[in-house]
Amino acid sequence: MLVEKEDYIEKVFKRSSLCDEVFLPTMVFKENMEHKLxxxxxxxxxxxxxxxxxxxxxxxxxxxxxxxxxxxxxxxxxxxxxxxxxxxxxxxxxxxxxxxxxxxxxxxxxxxx
Incomplete structure (x- = not known):
């Protein structure tokens, strides 16, 4: 579940551009959840x-x-x-x-x- 990955998400996306637009699609793909969404x-x-x-x-x-x-x-x-x-x-x-x-x-x- 993505909520449990808060530390990882912050570490990876904290200094990225447009992080609020890219973190969710990136994490969904990384966690193999695209078929559920x-x-x-x-x-x-x-x-x-x-x-x-x-x-x-x-x-x-x-x-x-x-x-x-x-x-x-x-x-x-x-x-x-x-x-x-x-x-x-x-x-x-x-x-x-x-x-x-x-x-x-x-x-x-x-x-x-």
Missing amino acids: YTTNTLHDVPDELQGNLRYINWWEESLTGASPYVWKDGDEERLEYAASLGHLFARKFDLSDSPKLKELICKRCQKA
């Missing part, structure tokens, strides 16, 4: 449908401006739990500095796995 179901970019790479990224929110995904925050816990129940394994995008409830949920879910 992809579905061939069609992506229609709606919240109730499993997205191809099993990441839950909110691109559909009408209030979004620009080309960035929605940033999950406190109050979104139920939506993220629902996404997990559908089979999503990862979510993006978080700013946990102002979201203690969301951070607590993520920590609990990581301990379950």
Whole structure:
């Protein structure tokens, strides 16, 4: 499990460029987990449908401006739990500095796995 590899991930990616964009795909490949992280179901970019790479990224929110995904925050816990129940394994995008409830949920879910 990737959570258990925190020290390795920090050591390898700490000084890399774009590490937040490359560490997960790199680790998934290194740990031979790619077959567990992809579905061939069609992506229609709606919240109730499993997205191809099993990441839950909110691109559909009408209030979004620009080309960035929605940033999950406190109050979104139920939506993220629902996404997990559908089979999503990862979510993006978080700013946990102002979201203690969301951070607590993520920590609990990581301990379950």
